[in-house]
Amino acid sequence: MKKSVFYHAGCPVCVSAEQEILQLMDPASVEVIHLGEEKSKIANAESAGVKSVPALVTPTGNVLHINYGASMADVKQ
Amino acid sequence: MKKSVFYHAGCPVCVSAEQEILQLMDPASVEVIHLGEEKSKIANAESAGVKSVPALVTPTGNVLHINYGASMADVKQ
Numbered sequence: 007m008k009k010s011v012f013y014h015a016g017c018p019v020c021v022s023a024e025q026e027i028l029q030l031m032d033p034a035s036v037e038v039i040h041l042g043e044e045k046s047k048i049a050n051a052e053s054a055g056v057k058s059v060p061a062l063v064t065p066t067g068n069v070l071h072i073n074y075g076a077s078m079a080d081v082k083q
Numbered sequence: 084m085k086k087s088v089f090y091h092a093g094c095p096v097c098v099s100a101e102q103e104i105l106q107l108m109d110p111a112s113v114e115v116i117h118l119g120e121e122k123s124k125i126a127n128a129e130s131a132g133v134k135s136v137p138a139l140v141t142p143t144g145n146v147l148h149i150n151y152g153a154s155m156a157d158v159k160q
Contacts, residue, residue: 010107022145023147026141026143026145026147027147029141029142029143030087030107030108030112030139030141031107031108035107062107064103064106064107065106066103066106068099068103069150070100070103070104070149070150071149071150071151072147072148072149073146073147073148074148
């Protein structure tokens with residue numbers, strides 16, 4: 007099964023959302039990417055349609071923006 | 084296990100998010116409430132902290148606002 011990708015940047019809103027998501031979903035079905043630590047993946051996230059973090063990109067390619075931690079512009083700083 | 088509650092109002096963003104959420108989570112663990120059809124539950128949603136729909140209230144009481152379909156003010160109209 008294709009995994010979902012949870013993008014975050016370590017912000018408090020991100021961490022809280024990550025804990026919730028990993029409790030609600032099967033953790034094995036979610037790849038977690040910290041864009042602050044893996045800046046090379048920011049372009050991937052943007053081309054998937056991620057506009058802010060935290061966000062979950064589903065296996066079908068939809069982007070679920072969950073609450074609002076930081077914009078992608080903030081993440082790039 | 085306590086269920087999560089997915090609040091929506093029938094908007095296109097809501098329907099799309101609902102389909103994604105029910106694929107990612109165990110559908111038996113989610114109660115879906117259409118606030119447009121069950122207006123008596125709007126007060127419950129607001130006291131749980133829901134500010135816009137679609138939103139998922141987790142068993143721990145956190146609110147995950149997922150994308151943005153409509154504000155609670157819109158839902159009340």
